[in-house]
Amino acid sequence: MFKKNLLLLIVCFSIYQFTAQTKKERKTIKALRIEKAPKIDGVLDDEAWNNAEIATNFVVFRPENGEAVKDEYQTTVKVVYDDNAIYISAQMNDPDPANIPKEFAVRDNFTIADFFLVTINPNDDGQNPFEFIVQSTGNQADANISNGREDFNWSAVWDSSAKIDEKGWNVEMEIPYRALRFANRKVQEWGFNFHRRLELLNEQHTWTFVDNSVGRWTQYDGLVTELRNIKPPTRLNLYPYASAVTNTFEGTTDFDWNVGMDIKYGLTENFTLDATLVPDFSQVGFDDVVLNLGPFEQQFTEQRQFFTEGTELFNIANLFYSRRIGGPPIDQFDVSSTLNANEEIIDYPNKTTMINAIKVSGRTKNGLGIGFFNAITQKAEATIKDNQTGQTRKEVIDPFTNYNILVLDQQFNQNSTISLINTNVTRDGRFRDANVTAMDWHIETKDSRYNADGSVRMSTISDDPNNPNTGWTFDNSFGYNSGNWFWEVGYNFENKDFNPNDLGILFTNDQQTIYGNLGWRTVKATKNFNRIWFNSYHNINFQHFSGTYTGYFTGIGGNAQTKERFSFGGFLNYGSEEKDFFEPRQGTTSGQFFLQPERLNVNGFISTNSQKKLALNVNGYYTGYTNNPKVGYGYSFSPRYRFNNQFSLRYRLRFNKTNDDQGYVDETANNIIFGFRDRKNYTNTIAGKYSFNTNSSLSLSFRHFWEAVSYISFNNLNAEGGLDPNTTYQGDNVNFNSWNLDLNYIWQFAPGSQLIAFYRNSIFNSNTNSNLNFFENIENLFDQSQRHTISVRFVYFIDYNRLKNIF
Incomplete structure (x- = not known):
């Protein structure tokens, strides 16, 4: 009843706001x-x-x-x-x-x-x-x-x-x-x-x-x-491309080439069709891979242009994580568990191949935005070999799959919107299908001072067509944003069955939060500062399934910039003892949790004037824990030097250290194994660019991530969320390296047309040598096989109207 009344209140409020805005006195020219x-x-x-x-x-x-x-x-x-x-x-x-x-x-x-x-x-x-x-x-x-x-x-x-x-x-x-x-x-x-x-x-x-x-x-x-008397032209743009790629690894060189086309076509005055035919993503930048020991997947940023351009409608309600398309196979039935005694997997693809994709989007003159997205990926198969007979067989680990999104987004009052979004993943054969529907709203008063922000979402997973699994989530907040002050107070929950992850990404469900924040900022410069900003936040958390109180989090902080453009700021954060239902990897309804200790964190940063040839960014943090030996600290140091107007170089060193970290390691027949461990990681990055002119440039991107994990002891997780000693379990340390270097030359030889030459050097290494120092680790890393990729891509822009005039 509460949800129905709240929804009715929101709808009534939106109807009240949906009135013609009186025109302000405006500057006008002819x-x-x-x-x-x-x-x-x-x-x-x-x-x-x-x-x-x-x-x-x-x-x-x-x-x-x-x-x-x-x-x-x-x-x-x-x-x-x-x-x-x-x-x-x-x-x-x-x-x-x-x-x-x-x-x-x-x-x-x-x-x-x-x-x-x-x-x-x-x-x-x-x-x-x-x-x-x-x-x-x-x-x-x-x-x-x-x-x-x-x-x-x-x-x-x-x-x-x-x-x-x-x-x-x-x-x-x-x-x-x-x-x-x-x-x-x-x-x-x-x-x-x-x-x-x-x-x-x-x-x-x-x-x-x-x-x-x-x-x-x-x-x-x-x-x-x-x-x-101006008329919308035929909006048809063609981007044919050709690319060639060589890939060298462990003495073997593969060559591949591709031709295809991207199309933009104006279906009507306000709606555009984008299509990619035979897509080519050979020059996509590297992902910032890290060692992930947590309960959730690592989220990567999207770098494929088709999925980053013109997707604002599809990103409403945060239901679209485009990396799902062409990502790793889902292997829903775990093909390795079906192997016979004499079989082994000799080929297991690490990604699926996108066949094509289209998107249609636009907005009517009455403010109704309409978006439709569709993509198709081909099936991915693992190759299994029988070591006795020598015969091989294929096993589907990800089927032929169709992804689509439909969005209706009604804007009004120059500041408000209500949206309806549906995402759907349909898989061929016995694999599961998924559907998520959401209503999302952002409604402001006519003067833009007060607002209501929220959504209602429903997910349906069809592992069994006769018994679909349906989940819900709800969120709404009320806020104020005018002048020096801004505040917000709200409530949200995700029930235990809500799961948008076939096409979206959500780390935690089965939780509910009462949240709020209060802030103050300058709206004009003061005598000594260009800007000043303060904010405080408060979160009270519960498990949704049981109603169990899980913890409280709060913090206060701010930042400022002086007239000399020196910026600085920091935050002080507090977290109570927390019942963590995710770290044990048992499912939130199992009742098993890990009791995270009470903690206090302080962090800060400084940033010098970026106009100077030498600019510097520095930040650091320290986290202490109550009645627990765990302690964490780290820093980041990033100088940037501008040699001249054409050449600049930026270096960044990031270091993190956690002593006596505690987390999930493994699971035996009788126990959930946690470990006490010391963790340290370094990230070195270099970014440089040289611009020959506005149409021609050379850029460098380099990143080396190294993390070493040394286990001190192993423990059994008990029913109260604490740890009991385990003297029999034997586990390995971890030494993890990810090295990538990209060199890119871009020449825009005509409007919309480019020639791109690309080189990548990459190394990956994971072993148990966590006792190495930095230089020993580098030496060990370069003993590994390196992958070299060289790619050339040619893209030409064709405007139908100019082509028509020529002929």
Whole structure:
């Protein structure tokens, strides 16, 4: 009854909020139709700009929110258009043009450089603009924005140029209509805002005032009017590619090649189909693999472009973990347990192969977002050999599988949304199917001060079609976010059967939490600080199945940045004694838990001015435990040196040490074995880049992770969650290494077209030599076989409209 009443309250609240927002007084300019397009060279002498209306009188967005911009740093912008594109020019005053920062970067990355940014919202809904950025070097960036969050994985093909002159610097932009989504109306008014970043002053200016004390920055757009008789073009972009890969390991070299195509097609004015045919992920970066001794899988970031670009709708409610597609086989029936006495597995694939994938997404002019995603993977088979007869057989460990997602997301009031999401995994044959459905909401009052945030989700796992396993979860919070203060209080639970992990990722279920936080921040710079931020949080936790109280967690901390751009901060965290139902690996309903000791943690960081040639980030932590010998500490040290505007290098050393750590090791017929162990790990990373120009760059990524685990004693977990000595169990120490080095050259030889040359060196090693020192471990590591991968990939961008005009 409680859940039904709460849901009714949320729906009523949303209906009350679903009213037309009264239009604020807005800055407005008229766009000018032109006959001859300007030359995009950064020189503002084209006839096209002569009669265009000027957008100026910029104001400070950060740090002095709302202050007027001084004349010597004022910006003027003009907007014109024709049948093919919208054109934008910006003239940015600077009294010292020679010192405008201009460190080079690859596309969609930011460095020590000024930039000019424009947001364009054809639906003028205050929530979903497109963002186009030009840096003082001429480097481009672009993003698709949803509810204030920028997705820089989204990419469009457009033209721009930047030029520094005696007055400051200029930008010209040509944004083709195929890069936007808009309705086919005779006269249009689009939401616009212009931003300018001044790196030396540490300021950001905007055309229309953005009040950073309330609401989202996308709600403060100005208006560009009089866009007449423009029509959405046929949005069909083709990205054919060809790739070749060589892989050398233990004296054997394999060669492979591939051809395929990615397609973007505008189904309607507002909806786009993305498809990848014969996908190729040979140049995906390495994963940051660690030694995982915990009860949960390690989560990896997605690096395949198809799964990172334009997926904001599919990520609603956090039900989509794209690494499931093409990930390790599920082996639901454990093929190794079915082997005959004379059989062994001689080939076991470590991933599945994706055949193809499509996604359709867009948003109507009334704010309804619709998304559909579908991917297919082919079956994976283990090869089993009979050592007596020599015969081999195949056993399916992951069947032919279809993954799909459907999303309906209704936005309203320029700040609120209610969504319905369904994910489905259908497997061929006797393997299980899975379905998850969720309703997700974020509702704000019209003034954006108060909000309700939450979701209801249901999962169904069909191991047995006649007896599906259904689970539930619920979460809702109420909060305030305006001016200096923000707070939130809420409640959530996941019952014991909730499981979204066939296409999503969830580490813990069968728990419930009452949570809250309270914070304070500056909304304007003070005399000595650019910003100050404080926050405290509180969590009270219970097991959902039994209602057992499991523990309490709280913390307080904050961070600040001085006028000299020196940043620092820290947190003090407390955790009570905790009943951990996950570490024993027995299932949460078994009643078996491990009693984690009471603990106190302190951590902090400092970060120097990133504008300097040498910048440094340092952080550290210490964790102590009550009535327990366990203690943990660590630090991270990361200097970055910028040799010049083209070349920079960053190194990071991270060290963690835990003495008398206690955790699960094994399970015998009679006991759950835990171990006391000393753990230490080092992570060394190097990232470097050299930019020949804005279209050509060389980058280096290196990572070596080493962890050594030495067991002191072994123990039996008892019914009270404590540990009893075990003098008979024999276990091994662990020495784990993961080494990866990537060298990447990228040349964008034409808009949207690239040639990428890639080299990877990788080594993996795991043994019991945990007593080695650092240099002995390195020597031991290089005794292992190294894998060398060389790849070349060619991608060419084809715009259907230009192709049509040629023919």
